[in-house]
Each structure stands twice: as structure tokens, then as C-alpha cells.
Amino acid sequence: MGTILELQGVSMSFGGLKAVDSLSFDVRENEIVSIIGPNGSGKTTTFNVISGLYEPDSGDILLKGESVAGLRPDQVHDKGISRTFQSLRLFSNMSVLDNVLVGMHSVTDAGLIASMLRLPKVRREEAAMRVKAREILEMFPGRFSGPRQQQPAFSLSYANRRRLEIARALASEPALLLLDEPVAGMNPMESREVMEQIKVLRDKGYTILMIEHDMHVVEGVSDRVIAMDHGVKIAEGTYTEVANDPQVVEAYLGKRAAEATA
Amino acid sequence: MRLSEVTERVSGAAARVPRSVYAVGGLVIAIIFPLLNMAGWVETAWLRVGVISLLFVMLSLGLNIVMGETGLLNLGYIAFFAFGAYTTALLSSPKFELRWPFLVVVVLSALIAMVAGFVIGLPTLRLRGDYLAIVTLAFGEIVRLTITNLQDFTNGPNGITGIYSPRLVGEGALESLGSTGPAAWLVIDKPVEYYYLVLACVAVTAVLISNLKNSRIGRAWNALREDELAAVSAGITASRAKLLSVVLSAGIAGFAGSLFAYYSNVISPESFLFMQSVIVVCMVVLGGMGSIPGVILGAIVLQALPQVIRQAAGAARSEFEVYRMLIFGIIIVVMVIFRPEGLLPDTLWRREAHEVDPREQEKTRQSLFDLEEGEKDLEV
Numbered sequence: 001m002g003t004i005l006e007l008q009g010v011s012m013s014f015g016g017l018k019a020v021d022s023l024s025f026d027v028r029e030n031e032i033v034s035i036i037g038p039n040g041s042g043k044t045t046t047f048n049v050i051s052g053l054y055e056p057d058s059g060d061i062l063l064k065g066e067s068v069a070g071l072r073p074d075q076v077h078d079k080g081i082s083r084t085f086q087s088l089r090l091f092s093n094m095s096v097l098d099n100v101l102v103g104m105h106s107v108t109d110a111g112l113i114a115s116m117l118r119l120p121k122v123r124r125e126e127a128a129m130r131v132k133a134r135e136i137l138e139m140f141p142g143r144f145s146g147p148r149q150q151q152p153a154f155s156l157s158y159a160n161r162r163r164l165e166i167a168r169a170l171a172s173e174p175a176l177l178l179l180d181e182p183v184a185g186m187n188p189m190e191s192r193e194v195m196e197q198i199k200v201l202r203d204k205g206y207t208i209l210m211i212e213h214d215m216h217v218v219e220g221v222s223d224r225v226i227a228m229d230h231g232v233k234i235a236e237g238t239y240t241e242v243a244n245d246p247q248v249v250e251a252y253l254g255k256r257a258a259e260a261t262a
Numbered sequence: 263m264r265l266s267e268v269t270e271r272v273s274g275a276a277a278r279v280p281r282s283v284y285a286v287g288g289l290v291i292a293i294i295f296p297l298l299n300m301a302g303w304v305e306t307a308w309l310r311v312g313v314i315s316l317l318f319v320m321l322s323l324g325l326n327i328v329m330g331e332t333g334l335l336n337l338g339y340i341a342f343f344a345f346g347a348y349t350t351a352l353l354s355s356p357k358f359e360l361r362w363p364f365l366v367v368v369v370l371s372a373l374i375a376m377v378a379g380f381v382i383g384l385p386t387l388r389l390r391g392d393y394l395a396i397v398t399l400a401f402g403e404i405v406r407l408t409i410t411n412l413q414d415f416t417n418g419p420n421g422i423t424g425i426y427s428p429r430l431v432g433e434g435a436l437e438s439l440g441s442t443g444p445a446a447w448l449v450i451d452k453p454v455e456y457y458y459l460v461l462a463c464v465a466v467t468a469v470l471i472s473n474l475k476n477s478r479i480g481r482a483w484n485a486l487r488e489d490e491l492a493a494v495s496a497g498i499t500a501s502r503a504k505l506l507s508v509v510l511s512a513g514i515a516g517f518a519g520s521l522f523a524y525y526s527n528v529i530s531p532e533s534f535l536f537m538q539s540v541i542v543v544c545m546v547v548l549g550g551m552g553s554i555p556g557v558i559l560g561a562i563v564l565q566a567l568p569q570v571i572r573q574a575a576g577a578a579r580s581e582f583e584v585y586r587m588l589i590f591g592i593i594i595v596v597m598v599i600f601r602p603e604g605l606l607p608d609t610l611w612r613r614e615a616h617e618v619d620p621r622e623q624e625k626t627r628q629s630l631f632d633l634e635e636g637e638k639d640l641e642v
């Protein structure tokens with residue numbers, strides 16, 4: 001199995017704060033890797049650096065061996081990295097279907113003149129996009145059926161909005177999918193459902209790097225787990241290894257509790 | 263019944279009529295209109311009002327691309343109209359003794375305006391809101407002042423006179439076919455001819471833009487307007503998409519400017535005042551940002567309605583001029599308060615204006631019945 005993503009000593013600071021500190025890890029093909037860590041430990045910042053929203057101060061980010069550090073977000077997306085956001089960022093007035101269609105922007109190519117004239121090839125492309133978008137939405141059975149595809153994204157429930165963000169990210173069939181807390185705010189039943197869907201995505205061949213707080217989900221889906229604290233990677237391994245790592249317990253529960261459990 | 267309820271009912275009824283009915287109906291009325299003049303029922307002055315209204319329809323369609331689709335304010339839009347008009351005036355008037363073929367001139371006028379759009383668009387890509395408003399306003403004024411002061415090229419405040427009428431087929435083209443000179447019908451110089459020429463241009467522009475709105479490019483513009491960070495993360499190149507919308511809208515204004523120069527025979531800087539930019543913005547806002555039928559209606563209402571009122575006012579005409587801008591202001595204020603989405607709103611902007619749309623809510627309730635148990639999670 002080849003390496004999809006490789007971070008080599010990536011650092012990113014805001015003013016004096018080192019949000020990510022010489023972070024190195026890799027994600028191999030068809031793997032689900034979870035990043036855990038207390039709030040403010042630099043997980044989202046890591047995603048922002050990978051997806052091109054921030055340029056790392058130092059270090060390199062390789063996608064299938066090719067550096068993507070310092071590229072613009074749309075360029076990173078073109079290379080094959082799609083993401084969701086911890087704080088939902090849908091195109092809320094646009095329809096459910098259109099949200100997914102926007103996700104296909106970079107893998108379609110109707111140009112200005114062709115679109116204005118609505119040439120046959122543009123019509124074909126649009127029709128194919130819609131078929132594809134419906135297929136993706138049907139990965140979430142019953143959630144985006146029929147009339148709901150035409151409704152504005154804001155009218156969806158919180159859980160469905162999270163699902164729609166995943167659908168939008170999947171629309172370009174990315175080589176790597178970044179999910180930032182995909183089950184945040186969901187009830188246990190909904191979380192379990194999303195967990196199953198993430199496994200289905202792996203079965204379909206997707207490679208996933210996920211930030212998650214819900215330990216049931218992390219345990220349920222992760223091939224490997226990376227723990228971060230204060231921007232530093234403090235542990236890496238299987239769920240059991242990481243969950244029992246003294247440094248991880250300390251980061252979550254504080255030093256005294258860690259000693260007590262030891 | 264409150265005013266907002268009335269407008270809600272009217273628009274509810276209006277929304278049930280398919281958009282294609284409006285398009286065909288509007289086009290039929292526009293085509294029939296000059297026939298009334300030919301029949302002697304309508305004065306030729308009204309035909310002139312029609313031509314100018316159509317030119318403003320085209321300007322509104324163009325400005326709507328940046329304002330309504332991409333969400334970028336432009337308070338200097340009339341400058342692109344000026345670029346088109348002056349390009350035409352220079353290439354088809356006694357000023358430099360040029361009379362280039364109509365099609366070449368129109369295309370060049372649009373291209374020059376597009377270059378101007380690129381030049382102003384590129385450095386302002388990152389700006390939004392107030393800053394963009396100030397920069398575009400300044401751009402419009404700089405263009406107008408430059409035109410006023412470039413005496414050698416533009417004759418300054420006196421303007422360029424004697425712009426030749428468009429010839430759809432250039433001189434000589436017919437000789438080669440064995441004819442002795444350009445046939446009269448190939449020269450456009452009567453109001454009714456201009457009217458149909460501009461109408462055809464407007465209709466084609468509206469169709470092309472409407473196709474674009476419902477394309478991958480239109481969706482990219484909307485996505486950028488809704489959430490730029492999410493849009494770029496979803497693979498949209500913001501600078502490219504925005505620049506495309508700015509340049510395209512400039513091109514449409516340049517095209518309209520070219521037709522305007524041909525039609526009016528004479529152009530001068532006073533046709534390109536800041537107030538004209540504001541008026542086009544008002545047309546887009548009144549009709550409904552992002553809505554093609556809306557901005558067409560907005561342009562016609564704000565351009566033709568004052569003329570109708572002026573006519574009706576009769577003796578009080580000169581006084582009416584004084585109140586014209588005041589009436590504009592009142593209309594816009596009333597609109598923004600009671601119907602911010604415009605007369606014939608676009609779906610996205612209607613949702614934007616009302617966090618929860620009453621009609622959407624109704625549809626949602628309906629669709630809930632179609633969905634299975636445990637699925638009633640729509641937050642409305």
C-alpha cells in the first residue's frame with residue numbers, strides 16, 4: 001500500500017503561539033487515520049495547513065510524493081484533497097443538489113462560451129453531474145431523498161448538514177478525504193450511522209484522515225490513531241495503544257489523574 | 263392587510279406563473295410595441311424611450327452578473343459603458359475620419375471595456391463591501407475625468423459628434439455581389455431600426471446569461487458569494503471566477519455603450535456621470551439581484567416610468583425633473599424595507615432576504631408527508 005499523505009516536520013504558528021509544532025506523520029492508501037487531542041491542540045490547524053488555507057512556516061506536505069505545501073486551497077483540492085469543516089460551511093441558500101454540484105467544479109470543465117451557448121457537450125456534462133450527485137447523496141439512504149434535494153441547505157437538520165458536507169467533499173472523488181469532527185453535535189444513534197458510512201467509504205477505496213472527539217467512533221473506524229497536544233504529536237498507533245498511552249491520558253485528564261490511573 | 267402581505271400575495275401568484283411565460287410575453291410585447299408607432303398610435307418619442315430603456319436593460323443584465331451572481335458591488339459600472347461608447351465614437355466618426363465596419367466596432371468596443379474590467383478587476387479581487395464600493399466609485403470618476411480632459415481624443419466636454427450610423431454590411435460588400443451601393447435597409451438609422459437592433463441584442467444577451475447562470479460557472483459564482491472559504495476549499499479558483507464575472511459584465515456594458523454611441527450620434531462625458539452608475543445599481547436592486555426577469559423589469563420601470571410620469575405631468579414637466587431622483591430614492595428605500603429581494607426575486611436572494619421563506623416552509627411541510635418516519639428533522 002502506497003503512502004497517500006506525508007507530513008514532514010510541519011510547523012505553523014500564530015504570533016507567538018505554536019499551533020502545530022514539527023508534526024510528522026503519514027497516511028497510507030485506503031486507511032482511516034484519526035487525530036485526537038484536547039481542544040486547542042492544533043488539529044484543525046493541521047487540516048488548514050494541509051488543505052492550503054495556511055502556508056506552513058516550515059516543513060513539507062507530500063501528496064503521493066508531490067509537495068502541496070504553499071499551494072492555494074483550490075490547487076490542493078485539484079491535487080485530490082477534499083475536506084469538511086468543524087464549523088459547518090455549506091452554501092446555505094443553495095439547494096442540497098447544488099452544494100454537491102459545486103463540489104464537482106474542479107472535475108468538470110464546461111467553459112464560458114460553451115456554457116453560454118449550452119452546447120450539447122455542456123448538457124451532457126450537466127446531466128452526468130446530476131446523476132453522479134444523486135448517487136453520492138444516496139450514500140446516505142433516505143436522508144436526501146426526492147424533494148429534499150431541491151431544498152436549501154439551511155433547511156436541513158444539523159446532522160444532515162454534516163452529511164451534506166461529506167457528500168460535497170466526496171463529489172470530486174478525492175484521493176484523500178479530511179473530515180473535521182464529522183459527528184460533532186450528533187446523538188449516539190446518528191454518530192453510529194455516520195461511523196458505518198465512513199467504513200463504507202473505506203470499502204469503496206477512499207483514504208480518510210479524520211479529527212474526532214467521540215472515542216466510540218475513533219475506536220470503531222480507525223486503522224491508526226494519532227494523538228496531539230499543544231501542537232505536538234504525543235502518540236501514534238492502534239486505538240488501544242494510543243488510548244492507554246500515559247501521555248495521552250495525562251493530556252486528557254491532567255497529570256494527577258494520569259498518575260492515579262497508572 | 264399590511265403592505266408586506268399584499269406584496270407577498272402578489273409575488274406568490276406571480277411565482278406560480280412559469281418563467282418562460284414571462285419571457286415569451288415580454289418579448290411579444292417588446293416586438294409589438296413599435297408597430298403601435300407605425301400605426302400612428304404612439305409618438306416616435308416613445309420609441310426613443312424604448313431604445314434607451316433597452317440599453318439600460320442590457321446594462322442591468324451586465325451589472326447583475328457581478329452584483330447578483332458573484333456578489334461584488336460596483337459603483338463605477340457606467341465607466342465600462344463609456345469605454346464602449348468612446349471606442350465606437352472614435353472608430354466610426356469624422357473625428358479621425360474612420361468608419362470601421364459595425365460588427366468589428368461593436369466587438370472591439372466590448373473588448374476594450376473588458377480590458378478595462380480586467381485592469382480594475384485584478385487589483386481589487388481581494389476587496390469587498392465598503393472598500394470595493396469606494397474603489398469602483400473612484401474608478402468611474404477617474405474614467406470620466408480622464409475622458410473630459412483628453413481633449414485631443416475625446417474633444418473633452420464637447421464630446422464626439424457625427425457618429426456614423428451602423429452599416430450591417432460594409433461598403434463594397436454589395437458591389438462585389440453586383441449591386442451598385444449599400445441598400446438602404448442595411449443601414450440602421452431610424453428609431454424603429456435601432457429599437458429592433460437593440461432588442462435583438464438584449465434578447466440574445468439575456469438568453470446567454472441565463473444559460474450561464476444555470477451552469478457550472480454560475481454555481482461557482484454563487485458559491486463564492488455564499489462562502490468564499492468553502493468555495494475555494496471545494497476547488498473553485500476565486501480570482502479566476504471573480505475576474506471572469508467582472509470582465510464579462512464590463513464587456514456587456516461596452517457592448518451597450520457601443521450601441522448607445524451609434525444610436526445617439528453624439529456622446530459626451532455627461533452621459534457617464536456617477537449618478538448613472540447609481541441608477542443601474544438601483545435597477546438591479548429594484549428588480550431583484552440575481553434575477554434576470556427581475557433586472558429587466560427593474561430597468562424598464564426606472565427608465566420608462568419617469569418618462570410616463572413626466573408625460574402625464576404635462577405642464578409641470580420641469581418641476582418633475584427636480585423630483586425624479588427623490589422618487590428614485592423613495593422607491594429604493596421602500597423596496598429595501600419591505601421587499602429587499604426585489605420585484606421578481608431570484609431564489610437564492612429570496613432565501614438570503616428571509617432567513618426562512620414562507621413558501622419554502624410550505625413546500626417543506628408538504629414534503630415531510632412524503633418522507634418516512636423518524637425523518638422529520640427539518641428545522642423550519
Ligand SMILES: Nc1ncnc2c1ncn2[C@@H]1O[C@H](COP(=O)(O)OP(=O)(O)O)[C@@H](O)[C@H]1O
Binds near residue numbers: 014037040043045
Ligand atoms: N487563525 C488563527 N489565529 C490565531 N490563533 C489561532 C488561529 N487558528 C487557531 N488558533 C489557535 O491555535 C490553537 C490550535 O487551534 P485548533 O487547531 O483550532 O485546535 P483544535 O482543532 O485541536 O481544537 C488554539 O490555541 C487556537 O486558539
Ligand SMILES: [Mg+2]
Binds near residue numbers: 044045086
Ligand atoms: Mg478543531
